[in-house]
Amino acid sequence: MTDARTMLSFSIETETKKGVIEQPVPVPGPGEVLIKMSVVGICGSDIHYYRSAACGAFQIREAFTPGHEACGVVEALGDGVTGLEVGQLSAINPSRTCGECSHCLDGDNHLCTNNGFMGSASRFPHSQGMMKEYFLVKQGQCYPVPDETPVEQLACAEPFSVALHALQRAGNLFGKRVLIVGGGTIGQLAAIGAKLAGASFVALSDPTEHARTVAQQVGVDVSVDSLLPLDQKLDTLGLFDVCLEAAGAEPALADCIELLKRKGVIVQIGTLPIMQGRANFNAIMAKELDYRGSFRFHQEFRHAVELIVSGKVDLSPILSGSYPLSQASKAFDRAVEGGTATKLTVLAER
Numbered sequence: 001m002t003d004a005r006t007m008l009s010f011s012i013e014t015e016t017k018k019g020v021i022e023q024p025v026p027v028p029g030p031g032e033v034l035i036k037m038s039v040v041g042i043c044g045s046d047i048h049y050y051r052s053a054a055c056g057a058f059q060i061r062e063a064f065t066p067g068h069e070a071c072g073v074v075e076a077l078g079d080g081v082t083g084l085e086v087g088q089l090s091a092i093n094p095s096r097t098c099g100e101c102s103h104c105l106d107g108d109n110h111l112c113t114n115n116g117f118m119g120s121a122s123r124f125p126h127s128q129g130m131m132k133e134y135f136l137v138k139q140g141q142c143y144p145v146p147d148e149t150p151v152e153q154l155a156c157a158e159p160f161s162v163a164l165h166a167l168q169r170a171g172n173l174f175g176k177r178v179l180i181v182g183g184g185t186i187g188q189l190a191a192i193g194a195k196l197a198g199a200s201f202v203a204l205s206d207p208t209e210h211a212r213t214v215a216q217q218v219g220v221d222v223s224v225d226s227l228l229p230l231d232q233k234l235d236t237l238g239l240f241d242v243c244l245e246a247a248g249a250e251p252a253l254a255d256c257i258e259l260l261k262r263k264g265v266i267v268q269i270g271t272l273p274i275m276q277g278r279a280n281f282n283a284i285m286a287k288e289l290d291y292r293g294s295f296r297f298h299q300e301f302r303h304a305v306e307l308i309v310s311g312k313v314d315l316s317p318i319l320s321g322s323y324p325l326s327q328a329s330k331a332f333d334r335a336v337e338g339g340t341a342t343k344l345t346v347l348a349e350r
């Protein structure tokens with residue numbers, strides 16, 4: 001059902017057919033909440049969809065609105081929704097797990113085999129995203145917060161929870177030496193989280209000057225150029241207890257392996273391309289490395305929202321600029337170009 005109003009929505013149909021379109025404003029059904037978008041962040045996956053109408057194996061097959069990092073204001077409530085009020089600012093958890101598969105029943109909802117994660121073309125029909133003026137969510141996806149919460153940081157609750165989950169996978173970080181390879185949004189947020197978790201030394205490596213500068217602002221102990229020769233990185237940094245692969249690049253994984261102590265822990269957060277075979281995988285065996293994957297997040301979302309709301313973390317250094325929804329393409333073009341931004345956001349303009 002829709003109401004009589006129309007709204008702006010960013011839509012991608014093909015590599016060339018993309019931009020802001022008008023759509024009817026939806027009406028919430030039972031258990032649903034209509035959200036008026038305040039801010040939506042642009043993520044790496046959104047950039048892939050924008051550039052090539054696909055993200056990895058997920059091809060866009062119908063008009064698709066990206067965006068899974070959003071916050072907004074409760075606009076209307078469907079029947080049976082309790083505990084929320086119209087006008088409340090809310091973080092939105094994009095995860096829509098089934099609650100019925102074996103992983104959900106085990107409490108590992110992030111591994112749900114039937115997740116309708118918003119802003120993903122992994123399923124058909126696609127799970128539409130939140131880069132639009134209004135969108136529907138389930139009641140349980142809303143995390144109401146005080147009005148004065150900074151909305152751009154609140155929109156980072158999703159990537160922050162991805163970073164917190166990866167740190168959770170790494171285990172106890174108290175007193176540990178942690179290296180984050182890759183200074184995009186997730187890498188920077190992981191650096192903030194690692195400090196919070198008591199790591200004694202946090203280093204971040206990235207090939208771009210921009211990322212290394214942001215890393216200094218978020219409080220890493222040292223940031224280095226990842227393109228330096230390995231020997232030089234070893235000399236400067238020493239070995240680590242935990243390495244996070246947050247670049248999604250084979251050389252980054254190779255660095256993680258080389259710069260770990262024996263019995264060290266690798267957590268891979270980045271999505272790697274098909275391997276060319278240069279990383280020394282035998283070192284994983286010989287060093288008894290604990291190689292762990294990390295996929296999305298679960299309870300960390302609430303934790304992330306609480307940290308942002310309480311002001312215990314300041315995510316503002318990663319915010320590199322915002323654009324009105326009608327000019328979202330400009331934000332995407334800048335993101336595609338790369339090198340000048342960490343997190344770009346799109347704002348509602350009315």
Ligand SMILES: [Zn+2]
Binds near residue numbers: 159
């Ligand atoms: Zn994201």
Ligand SMILES: [Zn+2]
Binds near residue numbers: 099
């Ligand atoms: Zn499930």
